[in-house]
Amino acid sequence: MDEVSKRLEAAVWLEGVAPELPKETCERFTEAVVSYYELPAIDGRQRGPIESLKEDYLAFAAILQIMQNEDPLEAISLHPRVAQAELTAWIRGSAALAATDTDLA
Numbered sequence: 001m002d003e004v005s006k007r008l009e010a011a012v013w014l015e016g017v018a019p020e021l022p023k024e025t026c027e028r029f030t031e032a033v034v035s036y037y038e039l040p041a042i043d044g045r046q047r048g049p050i051e052s053l054k055e056d057y058l059a060f061a062a063i064l065q066i067m068q069n070e071d072p073l074e075a076i077s078l079h080p081r082v083a084q085a086e087l088t089a090w091i092r093g094s095a096a097l098a099a100t101d102t103d104l105a
Contacts, residue, residue, distance in 0.1 A: 001037060003034060006033060006034045006037045007030050007033075007034065009033065009056075010029060010030040010033035010034070010060070011026070011030065013033075013057065013060050014026060014029055014030075014060075014064070017061075017064070018064065025067065028067065029060075029063060029064060029067060032063045032067075032093070032096045032097040033060060033063065033096065034096075035095075035096040035097070036056075036059055036060075036063065036092060036093060036095075036096030037096075038096075039092055039095055039096060042088065042092070054085070055085065055088070055089055055092075058085060058086050058088075058089030058090075058093075059089040059090070059092045059093040059096065060093070061089070061093075062086075062089050062090040062092075062093030062094065063093040063094075063096060063097050066090075066093065066094060066097055067097065
């Protein structure tokens with residue numbers, strides 16, 4: 001996926017879930033999404049497009065939650081069925097955000 005497509009994907013997703021965010025927050029989110037897409041695939045898994053999109057959107061949610069100082073891991077712990085997928089997304093989302101923002105603790 002080229003960088004324009006990555007930025008468009010970030011903008012479309014963010015507009016759908018948080019259209020009221022300030023421009024600076026949107027830009028920071030978009031940079032984290034671009035970094036997320038540059039992360040290597042996990043375990044060399046072959047995933048279909050639906051599985052990839054689900055993982056991407058979970059990572060986007062994690063990026064946004066981290067940026068807003070929310071704890072996505074607490075919410076994940078309440079639903080053990082999906083905990084692994086969301087934890088993986090959180091880790092990749094954190095890595096993407098850390099790649100663009102050294103403030104991440």
